[in-house]
Amino acid sequence: MVWGAIAYDSRSTLIVMRGTITGQRYVDDILRPHVGYFPNGLPGVIFQEDNAPPHTARVAQDFLPGSIRGSWIAKSVISRIWQRFQDDGNVSRCYSTSCPRVTTPNEDRHLAVTAKRNRRSTAPDPSRQFSSATGTTVSRQSVYRRLGRIGLYAHRSVRCVPITATHCPLRLIWSREHALGTPQQWSCVMFSDESRFGLQSDTCRTLIWRVPGTRYHQENTIERHRYGGA
Numbered sequence: 001m002v003w004g005a006i007a008y009d010s011r012s013t014l015i016v017m018r019g020t021i022t023g024q025r026y027v028d029d030i031l032r033p034h035v036g037y038f039p040n041g042l043p044g045v046i047f048q049e050d051n052a053p054p055h056t057a058r059v060a061q062d063f064l065p066g067s068i069r070g071s072w073i074a075k076s077v078i079s080r081i082w083q084r085f086q087d088d089g090n091v092s093r094c095y096s097t098s099c100p101r102v103t104t105p106n107e108d109r110h111l112a113v114t115a116k117r118n119r120r121s122t123a124p125d126p127s128r129q130f131s132s133a134t135g136t137t138v139s140r141q142s143v144y145r146r147l148g149r150i151g152l153y154a155h156r157s158v159r160c161v162p163i164t165a166t167h168c169p170l171r172l173i174w175s176r177e178h179a180l181g182t183p184q185q186w187s188c189v190m191f192s193d194e195s196r197f198g199l200q201s202d203t204c205r206t207l208i209w210r211v212p213g214t215r216y217h218q219e220n221t222i223e224r225h226r227y228g229g230a
């Protein structure tokens with residue numbers, strides 16, 4: 001890394017540094033030997049730096065007084081202000097005109113109850129049910145946000161093979177018979193699996209509304225025997 005500083009009619013020495021730059025190293029190797037004396041010859045100087053972690057570290061902030069530190073302004077902010085000044089000659093702050101909240105806390109709870117009762121419903125379903133019940137139109141994105149605030153997110157449901165009382169002893173017998181299998185015996189067994197790749201944005205999977213950490217709860221599990229048989 002190469003560090004340097006420039007002013008209107010002066011400049012600092014170029015410093016070449018190797019390795020990771022921490023806040024303490026930034027103070028010891030740059031600020032103290034090279035920056036500490038630099039503002040002395042410039043009355044009213046402002047030391048401008050960006051928001052890199054070594055610059056914003058507490059040890060670096062404590063080394064230089066806040067009176068000579070300038071706040072960092074991103075290029076995008078300057079670009080937007082300049083573009084606005086060219087358009088209408090005004091650079092005053094624009095206040096947000098976002099849409100007002102259309103649901104009350106009680107209505108948010110109604111959306112949560114609706115999603116929990118029908119976990120396999122899509123976001124438009126609670127929106128339509130809510131609109132028909134209250135007469136208030138709620139967008140799909142609003143449904144996502146309201147449910148996300150209480151921890152309900154759309155996830156794939158867990159699929160498991162339904163196990164009956166007959167299956168349990170049969171599986172236990174099979175496991176005991178093959179528990180001591182030799183490598184030669186297992187070398188005759190071929191294991192296979194498949195992965196699903198979707199070329200479309202819609203994977204046609206059925207998602208459910210569930211809270212993180214409840215993946216294997218019964219209400220979030222679909223029992224399915226794909227191949228039939230015992």
